[in-house]
Amino acid sequence: MVKISNELIEQINENVIKGRRHKEDEDFEGGSVGEPGVEELVEEALKGGVKPKEIIGCINEAMEVVGKKYETGEFFIPDMMASAEAVSAGMDVLEPYLSSTGESMDKFVIATVEGDLHDIGKNIVALLLKGAGFNVIDLGTNVPADKIVETVRAEDAKLVGLSALLTTTMRRMGEVVEKLRAEGIDAKVLVGGAAVSVSYAAEIGAIYCKDAFGALEAVKND
Amino acid sequence: MREGILVKPYERLEQEQLERIHEASLSILRDPGILSYNKEAVEIFDDNGAEISAHTEYWRISIPEGLVEESVKHAPSVVQLGARERENRLILDGREPRVRFGTGSEANIILDIAVEDFVSEETGIKRSFPVFQRRRGTIQDLCQAAHLCEHLPNVDFFIRTVNIQDEDITEGNKDVNKFFASLNNTKKHVMAGLTNVEKLDDVIRMAEIISGDNNEPVISFITCVTKSPLQFVEDTTQNLIEIAKRGYPVSISASPQGGSTAPLQEAGMLAQLNAEILAGITLAQLVRKKTPVLYGSVPLRVRMDNLDNMYGAPETNRYNIDGVQMARFYGIPCYSTAGIGDSRFPGIEASVNKLLSHLFIALSGAQYIHYAFGLLEGTNTFSFEQAILDDVHIGMIKSMLKEQRIEEELQDSLTMIREVMNTSHKMFTRYARRYLHAGDVIPFYPFEGDANETLLKVKARNEELLSSPVDEIPEEIKKRIFQEFDVLERIK
Numbered sequence: 086m087v088k089i090s091n092e093l094i095e096q097i098n099e100n101v102i103k104g105r106r107h108k109e110d111e112d113f114e115g116g117s118v119g120e121p122g123v124e125e126l127v128e129e130a131l132k133g134g135v136k137p138k139e140i141i142g143c144i145n146e147a148m149e150v151v152g153k154k155y156e157t158g159e160f161f162i163p164d165m166m167a168s169a170e171a172v173s174a175g176m177d178v179l180e181p182y183l184s185s186t187g188e189s190m191d192k193f194v195i196a197t198v199e200g201d202l203h204d205i206g207k208n209i210v211a212l213l214l215k216g217a218g219f220n221v222i223d224l225g226t227n228v229p230a231d232k233i234v235e236t237v238r239a240e241d242a243k244l245v246g247l248s249a250l251l252t253t254t255m256r257r258m259g260e261v262v263e264k265l266r267a268e269g270i271d272a273k274v275l276v277g278g279a280a281v282s283v284s285y286a287a288e289i290g291a292i293y294c295k296d297a298f299g300a301l302e303a304v305k306n307d
Numbered sequence: 308m309r310e311g312i313l314v315k316p317y318e319r320l321e322q323e324q325l326e327r328i329h330e331a332s333l334s335i336l337r338d339p340g341i342l343s344y345n346k347e348a349v350e351i352f353d354d355n356g357a358e359i360s361a362h363t364e365y366w367r368i369s370i371p372e373g374l375v376e377e378s379v380k381h382a383p384s385v386v387q388l389g390a391r392e393r394e395n396r397l398i399l400d401g402r403e404p405r406v407r408f409g410t411g412s413e414a415n416i417i418l419d420i421a422v423e424d425f426v427s428e429e430t431g432i433k434r435s436f437p438v439f440q441r442r443r444g445t446i447q448d449l450c451q452a453a454h455l456c457e458h459l460p461n462v463d464f465f466i467r468t469v470n471i472q473d474e475d476i477t478e479g480n481k482d483v484n485k486f487f488a489s490l491n492n493t494k495k496h497v498m499a500g501l502t503n504v505e506k507l508d509d510v511i512r513m514a515e516i517i518s519g520d521n522n523e524p525v526i527s528f529i530t531c532v533t534k535s536p537l538q539f540v541e542d543t544t545q546n547l548i549e550i551a552k553r554g555y556p557v558s559i560s561a562s563p564q565g566g567s568t569a570p571l572q573e574a575g576m577l578a579q580l581n582a583e584i585l586a587g588i589t590l591a592q593l594v595r596k597k598t599p600v601l602y603g604s605v606p607l608r609v610r611m612d613n614l615d616n617m618y619g620a621p622e623t624n625r626y627n628i629d630g631v632q633m634a635r636f637y638g639i640p641c642y643s644t645a646g647i648g649d650s651r652f653p654g655i656e657a658s659v660n661k662l663l664s665h666l667f668i669a670l671s672g673a674q675y676i677h678y679a680f681g682l683l684e685g686t687n688t689f690s691f692e693q694a695i696l697d698d699v700h701i702g703m704i705k706s707m708l709k710e711q712r713i714e715e716e717l718q719d720s721l722t723m724i725r726e727v728m729n730t731s732h733k734m735f736t737r738y739a740r741r742y743l744h745a746g747d748v749i750p751f752y753p754f755e756g757d758a759n760e761t762l763l764k765v766k767a768r769n770e771e772l773l774s775s776p777v778d779e780i781p782e783e784i785k786k787r788i789f790q791e792f793d794v795l796e797r798i799k
Contacts (some may be wrong), residue, residue, distance in 0.1 A: 104737060117743035161750050162744055163736035170737065208732035223731060 090249050093130040096141045097123055097175065099284055102154075104167025106174035114165055123175040135287065137182045148216055158265035160296075166209065169216025176215065190220040192273075193304070194237050195246035196228035198257035203250035204276055209244055209297040217301060219244070230261045237265065239273055245274045247291070252280040258288040266290075276301050308396050312708045316672035318632050319625070320621045325636045331578035333586055335373040340369035340445040341537050341586050345544035351593050363495060366540070372626070375585050379593035384638040386556050386599040388464065389523025390753075391780075392494035395521055397464060397675075399601070399640035404672025408646075408701050409464035410694070411457055411677035412686035413500065417444045417469065418653065420635070420766045422690055437762040439652060444469035444689065445490050446476060450798055451773055453492035455691055456680065458720025459698040464496040465489055466529070467676055468689045473795075480793040482506040483513055486526060487794045490517055491780050500529045501546045510691045513792055517780055527556035529603065529642075530586040535563035536579060539586070542582050547587060551594035558642040558675075559587035565577060565622055567609045573622075580606045588639070589621060601642035604630030618647035618684050619660045624667050631671040643673030646697055651684045653693035653765070654758050663701055692765040693774075699753060706748070776784040 095193055103112035105122035121129070130140055151168045154160035176190070183189060195211050197204050204226045215221045222240055224233060244267070251253045258276050265272060276286050277294040286293035294300040320328070340358075343349050344366045347682040349366040353359050358369040388397040397407060419440045426433045449469045458460040467485050476484060489497045501507060510526070518525040522630060532546040536539050549559045563569030579645035584602055591598040606626035610617040611779045617623065625642050634641035644670035648660025668676055678686065679701060683693030723738050742748050754761045754768075779785070 110737075113740040113744045115745075161396065161740075163739045165732065165739040167740060204732075205734070207732060212732060226755060302774070 088169060089235070090130060090133055090135045093126055093133065093135065094139065096245060097130065097140065097152035098147040098150075100126060101144055101171050101175070102150055103162060103166050104171050106171045106287065110171075111162075113167070120256050123171040124178055127175040127178045131182055133176070137179050139185065140175070140179060144175060144195055157302045162209070165216070169212040169214075170217075172218070173212070173215040176218070190218055191244065191304075192240050193244040193246060194218045194222045194224065194233065194240060194242045195248070196224035196233050197226040197248045198233075198238060198254055198261065199227055199229045200228045201249045201251055201254035203278070204248070206247035206250075206297070207246070208293075210277065210300045212250070213297045214246075214304065217304070217306070219247050230257060230264050232263050234264045234268055234270070237270055238268060243272050245272050246294075246300060247274060247276045249276075249278040249280055255280040255285065258285075258291065262289045262291055273303075275300055308398060310392065310395075311407040311409060311463065311674070312669070312705050313405045313599045313710055314401065314670060314672050315633070316404040316610040317628065317670040319628055320632055322434050324452070325633065327630050327632065328574070328577050328581060329636065331574075332582035333375055335537070335578060335582040336370040336375055336524040336586060337372060338369060339537065340523070341533070341539055343539035343544070344541040345539050345548075346547055348539050348544050348590055350768070351548070351590060352424065354500075355593055368652070369537075370586065370589065375589050375652070379585060379637055379639075381410060381592040381596045382588050382600050382637070382639050383597055384640075386601065387523045387639050388496045388498075388527055388556060389518060389521050389525045390464075391490065391517065391521075391525055392778075393521075395463075395495045397496055399674040400672065401602070401634060401637065401639040401641070403674075404635065405674055406669045406672060406705075408461060408669075408676045408679040409466055409496075409498075410462060411466040411644075412647075412682055412689070413438050413467055413470040414682060414687055414689040415444060415470050416441050416571035416684075416688040417448050417470065418683060418688050418690040418693075420633055420653070420690075420762060422763060422766070425621075433518070435763060437766065439690070443472045445473050446471040446484055446795060446798055448689075449485060450492050452689065452691065452694075453489045453497075454695060454777050455772055457493040457495065457777045458678070458725075458775060459694065459765035461698045461701040462495065462680060464498060464675070465493045466498045468614065468681060468694075469568045475795060478503050479506070480795075481700060481739060483509050483772050483792045483794055484798070486510050486513060487788065487792070488798055490525065491785070491798070492516070492777055494778060496527070497525060498527045498529060501550070501572055504542065504546050504549050507549050507553070509547075509792055511555065513788055514790075516787060517784060519668045522704070524555055528776050529558045529560055530559045530587070531559050531562060533583040535561065535568035535583060537583060537586075537589075542591070547591055548594050551591040551682050552599040555603070556599040557591065557611065558601035558603040559584055559591065559604050559706065560642060562578040562588070562605040562607065563610040564616060565606065565626060566611070567614050571608065571622070574630065576622075576626050576634065578606060578607055580630060581633050599611065600639065602630075602637065602639045604634060605640040605642075605644045606630060609646075617649060618685050619663070621663075627664065627668055628671040631668065632672040633742070635672065640674040641669075642669050642675045642677060644678050645669070645673075645676045646679035646701075647682050648683055649685060651688070652684065653690045653696065654762055656698055657693055658700060661697060662704075665701055666696070666704055669708060691773075692762060694721045696754065697763075697770055699749070
């Protein structure tokens with residue numbers, strides 16, 4: 086039994102690195118299709134009695150390997166995203182077990198602000214944070230400030246991510262921060278997107294993230 | 308085998324125009340004919356029915372049309388070039404527009420980059436800048452250039468890039484040294500010109516010792532038989548005759564200069580270029596039928612301020628595109644020319660200048676494109692850093708011209724699109740991974756930065772590649788070579 090669970094843990098680790106969510110997924114070389122992915126492996130591990138904590142530990146370790154491979158130039162953003170997706174697929178399976186044991190993941194509300202439909206950057210951040218073990222609540226694009234504030238309050242989220250590509254829509258970020266503070270919510274607000282700058286972020290009382298890795302760093306330092 | 312990239316060739320001329328040029332070249336070879344400063348060539352043409360008239364310093368050979376046409380038919384369409392490593396061998400087919408790139412020239416000067424720190428008078432901020440230093444090339448440079456090119460993935464063959472000007476290099480030992488320096492540092496095909504025809508057999512024997520049982524020759528030769536316009540040079544013509552007698556592959560190159568030693572206009576240039584190359588091919592086939600030859604097309608235009616070569620001129624490209632088409636008309640593999648410019652320094656200007664020819668000559672479908680890496684200031688200077696930049700850019704061109712795979716990709720793509728539309732993020736990144744990791748796409752431009760940063764990055768890359776070892780010739784074979792030939796001990 087121990088041997089089987091060790092093997093499963095190893096396979097989960099391997100498949101996170103390969104970025105395989107489920108058995109239909111290919112790995113980074115186009116192979117492995119048909120073999121169980123993170124989703125199936127986590128399910129099997131849980132059924133076999135492996136503790137959710139142990140699985141999360143293994144996933145975190147795998148993501149560290151992925152991060153290192155990115156740093157050394159062996160992996161690229163598509164690899165990071167695929168791995169994060171695989172983690173996310175595993176987390177979906179894990180979630181009911183976590184809530185039943187009272188464990189929970191930090192919540193992160195993310196949105197592209199009102200008037201803006203650009204969401205590539207926002208999607209990368211959402212994925213990578215999911216991969217880093219956050220419970221990401223993605224509100225999508227063109228999201229009014231009130232809806233963001235309402236969600237943050239309802240979910241009791243401690244982290245908020247706002248994205249805007251246009252200088253015209255960027256101003257909405259300030260509005261969101263203002264409304265959050267007016268409601269007495271002190272969640273940390275991360276902002277990013279082509280139009281946003283360090284000085285603008287400072288002006289509205291938010292944290293500037295140059296890219297998705299900046300966002301990861303910012304939440305890790307929390 | 309290095310397959311090359313099969314392209315749909317860009318062509319300027321119609322079939323009828325190719326035939327007109329062919330006829331014009333034949334008519335040039337009859338009248339005014341070729342002026343030969345080489346006696347043996349005259350005798351060979353004389354024996355085969357050409358009309359000879361003697362002058363004080365040369366002979367005029369009037370070559371009958373039939374003799375040229377008959378001889379060209381004997382030139383093989385397929386030329387096989389071996390290499391120390393079998394995966395590097397080349398099979399050039401003159402009928403097929405399959406493109407490969409290699410180095411070339413025998414540049415006298417090496418341009419080094421040193422890094423110096425400068426402090427801004429205004430801000431006091433210190434920054435590093437590249438500083439250029441020029442010096443004469445040595446045999447060590449040739450070893451290092453071959454070493455670098457062994458590591459550059461887009462170099463398909465190696466032609467000596469540097470003229471070795473060491474004090475202990477003599478006319479008697481230059482050939483064995485340049486071939487050894489090249490062969491010891493790269494497992495790709497090696498081609499070079501011959502300094503001293505008396506050393507030809509030494510060079511061939513050395514190459515055969517190195518290649519062992521390999522049937523394809525790991526070396527081949529270049530001879531610039533004609534001095535434009537239309538003159539057989541004594542020594543290079545002798546080189547051709549001797550190489551052809553031994554059946555070794557040889558590029559017969561001609562380099563008429565539009566505006567000085569050839570007409571500036573396209574038609575005149577092309578007719579003369581073709582006549583000069585056909586004269587060489589005819590001679591090679593008369594010496595030995597089926598001598599493997601490359602159609603060596605190296606035409607260019609001159610500058611109008613000093614009549615120096617102007618490789619970056621638009622006409623140079625136009626002539627070269629036509630040369631490739633002419634070679635294909637005969638079904639003979641084309642040794643063509645791209646990647647030379649007029650810039651004196653590595654970096655942006657040089658790369659832009661070079662890319663015009665890299666791209667268009669590749670599009671024209673030349674089988675064997677020389678001069679493509681590292682040259683600056685025409686063919687005078689070689690820069691290791693520029694060679695690395697050229698490698699990246701040629702890699703992009705090869706990638707751009709890759710054969711389409713619509714049929715096999717389509718079903719896969721439809722599945723992918725449907726799957727991605729079911730996700731929240733709607734991104735296709737995961738499916739890019741297999742191409743990324745197979746090396747099919749370059750992830751980003753590797754030397755991003757302002758002009759200075761780029762050069763500093765490339766310099767660092769050069770140092771990295773030169774410190775990464777190559778598979779040299781096995782020790783026991785080296786030992787034999789050093790016993791038999793006058794190869795300098797210090798390049799062992």
